[in-house]
Amino acid sequence: MDDALKKKLTILADAAKYDASCASSGAPRRKAEAGGLGSTTGAGICHAYTPDGRCVSLLKILLTNYCLFDCAYCVNRRSSNVRRAKFSVDEVVTLTVEFYKRNYIEGLFLSSGIIRSPDHTMEQLIRVAKTLRQRHGFRGYIHLKTIPEASPWLIEQAGLYADRLSINLELPTEASLERLAPEKDGAAIQTAMGQMGERILQAREEKRRFAPAGQSTQVIVGADASTDESLIRTSARLYDHYGLKRIYYSAFSPIPDAASILPSKSPPLQREHRLYQADWLMRYYAFSPDDVAGATESGMLALDVDPKLAWALRNRDRFPVDVNRADREMLLRVPGLGVRAVDKIVAARRHATLRLDDVARLTSGLKRARPFLVAADYAPTRLTDRLDLRARLAEPPRQLSLF
Structure with a gap:
């Protein structure tokens, strides 16, 4: 790897670390075929742990950390004073293929800042996945972070080549989004989620391939005043309305030259952990949102006991x-x-x-x-x-x- 590409990789891998939506659970099992490259299995190379406990290893990078948007909580926002870099489509493809051949990874997680326009950015992401699938016969896992403002046709194309698609909700309320990311439209984000969910469901019914590992989203925890109860109820609604595979909770991390409207420090990381546990109760233990929210104290999950124990203590009878x-x-x-x-x-x-x-x-x-x-x-x-x-x-x- 030449020095220029190594420098880009250093910048754009570090810039991607704030995105938690990178588990490969739910991907279909695919075996390597003659003339093809890679496969997907139930467990990957043990380099990273997902919130659900699975061990996977993904090349997790941004296509670029340049961005037209100026979201207050984002280290890659337009006004941020960070080192910038941009991969070409061929560079991402080469890195993915070479890393896979060296047994470093089992797949690719690719996101990006918004460059030129949402449609242009989405086209670049699709080109990476399409080139890997068609030119290199890549059968490993691919997760694309989609752009909600992009054309629905482009998102349709992304689903043909990616195992999972995701659109970040970012913040749990429309008011918080307007305050911290005024250039983003909460209604447009949820409309795109709905359209994606409909396409995934339709493809399953028709037994054709479209994002077979489903869609996910990410919510930032602690960047605004939202309570855990509001996060839990928002998550339950998203699961119910859009059929999401996973919701990821990402504790806000202070960024350089942060705006004064942001908190000066991160929330306790135990809070993020408790939200994952509450999410797990709703998805796998038949707890209703009211059950979980009812175990909160002034709208917040207890940090000293897990949500199931908190519920049991409140329902000793x-x-x-x-x-x-x-x-x-x-x-x-x-x-x-x-x-x-x-x-x-x-x-x-x-x-x-x-x-x-x-x-x-x-x-x-x-x-x-x-x-x-x-x-x-x-x-x-x-x-x-x-x-x-x-x-x-x-x-x-x-x-x-x-x-």
Whole structure:
């Protein structure tokens, strides 16, 4: 790699680090074929962890960090004093192919600042994916960050070559978007999401290829005054209306020469973590937005306990539950019991009456679950009277890393 390309890579890989929407979960499995390059499998090279715990390795870069927009929270905004660079289409293609051949990556995540116009930028992103697929027979994972202001026809073309498409919502409310990113249109963003969702659904029904890994979005946490409750309710609406595969929560990070309307410091990264846990409860544990939002305190998720435990503590009258009799839905609400543990319990109790030791063999979370369940040889006492229960089960404070 020559020095000029290495310099571009350094700048544009660093500029992409603020975008969290880069998991490859949901991509179809594709095997390498003669004359082709790459494949997708259930797990990739273990270089990065996604929020859902999967290990993947993607070349994560911007096509360029030049941008026509001047969003206050963005390090690559028009008025930002940062080093700028721009890849050509061929340079991105070459990097992707060469890195894949060297077993560095399993796919490409490509985003971009807006250059010339939204349509021009979208055309460049599509050319990268199309060249990889058609000229090089690339069968690895491709995620394209699409431009909501671009022509719907261009977004349609992007879906033919990418595994996943995403449009960043950026901020949870229209008022925040108008204040911090006045050149962006919240209604246009959600209209583009809706159109993309319709195309993905139609393609699945017609059994043709269009963004088979679905669409995702990203919301910045802590750049405005939005509460966790409003974020949770916004997320639930997006999942319901647009069929999103994932919503990513990205803790705001202070940027150089920041505008005075921005916070001076990042929110606790534990807040981002709690939002992911709340999101997980809605998607996989049958919690409603009201259930999760009801466990907040003044609209904010507790930092010392996870959302499921917070809900259980607020609903002590529904506990303890009997592992031998309770339905699956209620077992999923027991702190410390995950989906796999619950399924194992349901299967095991068909053949035997479960004792506490049996439950211990089926889950690693018995310490947290114990106050909330009943087994054949065990029943907790005075759960509703245990004023110290939260303190006993709370997580010790810890500092999380943003990057």
